[in-house]
Amino acid sequence: MPREYKRASSSRTYRDYSTEKLDSALKLIRAKKKTQRNAAKHFKIPRITLKYKLKGEHRLPFGGNKALIDEAENAIVQCCIAMSDYVFPLDTYDLRCIVKSYLDKSGCTELRFKQNMPGIEWTRSFLKRNKNISLRFSSNISKTKVSLSSETINEFFNHISKELDSIPPSNIWNYDETNLTDDPGTKKVLCKSGCIYPHRILNISKVSTSLMYCGNALGELLPPYVVYKAEHLWSTWTEGGPSGTRYNRSKSGWFDSVIFDDWFFQLALPTLKRQEGKKVLLGEIYHHI
Known part of the structure; x- marks a missing residue:
């Protein structure tokens, strides 16, 4: 069966009119403003069709039967x-x-x-x-993020707002690790029509090149930290990066506690020591510590 059925020119015509035209024709006939013959000629609808619709006969749809009820x-x-x-x-x-x-x-x-x-x-x-359902590309989220409740989120913001109240923006730092290539990809899933961002829970193993970025509330950034998936770090891999970038490698291509310590003591701590007053370093990846 073709994707878009095209009727042969010699075959019988079925419903070459819209539902609106049919309703208008029936309304005029019932109001005795047009006869069946005149309505059929005006709206180009077979007269026998108008007759059946007025009597309530042949209500089944034309064409083949559906596989499911x-x-x-x-x-x-x-x-x-x-x-x-x-x-x-x-x-x-x-x-x-x-x-x-x-x-x-x-x-x-x-x-x-x-x-x-x-x-x-x-x-x-x-x-x-x-x-009412359609195909959309889904984005992957972990079970940990799904398990968060609104009460937990509100409690977090209430607590952190008190902690950050007396700290200048230049001393509020946030770090995050990201990955360049290990993306299982998105695929189209069935969801309710109108849903713009459907999600699906998918736990993945992260084995690729990683980057660590850190910046403060004023928009100032520390040099990035790059971790390759390799046994050895080749000198050519450290060329052409931003000034001050530090490079490392691991078997998985992701940060571990040793590499995190190296990032903290070599990039983060020297900057924090030069600042005065209380400092805060926030991060999402809790298992680094």
């Missing part, structure tokens, strides 16, 4: 929306597996599917019929 499709749509809300969204393959499982457990055999497994074209038609 309406109740089953609606239940699957709600399942897709619920899984997206729970931050475990389904992709199109998951959707096809659910349909196959439903047909198998129902004892039904859909001859248009291979072993009851829907194809890609059926998935496209399913999404076209159900406008």
Whole structure:
């Protein structure tokens, strides 16, 4: 079956009119402002169609039957929306597996599917019929971030606002480690229509080149710290970087406690010692200490 069905010129015409035109024609006929013949000619709708609609006959849609009944499709749509809300969204393959499982457990055999497994074209038609779900690229978040509650976040900000109250912006430093290449990638998942940023929980192993950045509330930055995934650090890897950049290497390409200590004592601490008054160094990666 083609993706976009195109009717042959010699075949019978089906519904070459819009729903609005049909409703307008029926409204004029019921109001006795037009006869069936005149309405059919004016709106270019077959007269027999108007007759059937007025009598309430032939209400079934034209074309082939759907593989699933309406109740089953609606239940699957709600399942897709619920899984997206729970931050475990389904992709199109998951959707096809659910349909196959439903047909198998129902004892039904859909001859248009291979072993009851829907194809890609059926998935496209399913999404076209159900406008309240759509495909979006998801972003990956960890279980730790999902487990945070609003009470925990509010408690954190209430506490830190008191701690930072008497500290000048130049003495408030924040560091963060980031990775350049180890991204498992995004994929399209099923979610409720209108959802702009769907997430999915995915724990990943970080094994690539890392960078440590640190800056204060005035926008001043320390030199970056680069960690390569390697057994040895080659001199050519330390060329062309920003002034003052420090380089290191680890088996995983990520910071460990030894490398973190080197960053702290070689880059962070000398700057902090030159400042007067109380200082604060904030960081997200708690397992470095």
